[in-house]
Amino acid sequence: MILEPGTASYSAWWRICGQGEQSGWHTEFGGNIPVEILSALTDALLRPAPETTPDIWPALTSAGWTYQHDEHGNETASHPDGILSLRRWTIEPAERFYWTAEAALPTGGGGRNRLWNASLDDRMPPHLLAAFANALASDEPVQRGMYDVPDNHLVTQEQRGPQGEELAAAHETRLKSARAAxxxxRRLAAPQTQPAVAPSTRNTSVHR
Structure with a gap:
């Protein structure tokens, strides 16, 4: 993972690169992406790939997102509030697809003000894309400082859940778990080598 801070909402802040069986892949995220979405993908990197290929879109449609596709194979899912969307698209001819996620607020007159964005490689392992989509669809409350939220008129904040030292302890526990995973x-990915056979120390006799 590479951290490349950029001040603009259209800049890539985080980059993740990987090597697959066929070719490499990469993905990048804007600096304002919620940490829970980013960590869902990085946590999935530490888990073995499932035996079956997960489907991406049902996680979103079951959470109330609308789904559309066109004759070119482009697919889009949009959150009911119209702010968040996930898209898989291609440029004709359809030699390669791209994934993009975006949170943007309408500004009036048809314009939109981007809050954060993400670009994902279609060559990524499917379980990583599924982990990202599941995080987008999640409606679990997140921990934030009171009033320390951009566009706070769009959210409801309540004083509940772990605070202070409890949050720090939970974070440390998560880091230990991630390091162990x-x-x-790494142990599972390391090549298995056979131990070298030690030369025999048995005495031998030579007959002439």
Whole structure:
């Protein structure tokens, strides 16, 4: 993972690159992306790929998102509030597809003010794309400082859940779990070598 801070909402802030069986892949995120969405994907990197290929869109449609597709194979899912969307699209001829996610507010007159965006490679392992989509669809409350939220008129904040030292302890527990999972993944990925056979120390006799 690479951190490349950029001040503009259209800049890539986080970049993740990987090597697949056929070719490499990469994905990038704007600086304002909710950390829960980014961490859902990075956590999935530490888990083994499932035996079956997960489907992406049902996680969104079951959460009330609308789904559309066209004759070119482009697919789009949009959150009911119209702010958040996920799109898989291509440029003719359809040699390669791209994934983009965006949160943007309408500004009037047909314009939109982007809050954050993400670009994902269609060559990414499907379970990583599914983890990202599941995080987009989640309606679980998130922890934020009171009034420390951009466009706070769009959210409802309540003083509940863990606070202060409890949050710090939970964060440390999560980091320990992630480090342990990373060590396990490295051990599983390491090539298995056979131990060298030690030369025999048995005495032999030579007959002339």
């Amino acid at each position: 990373a060590r396990k993944a």
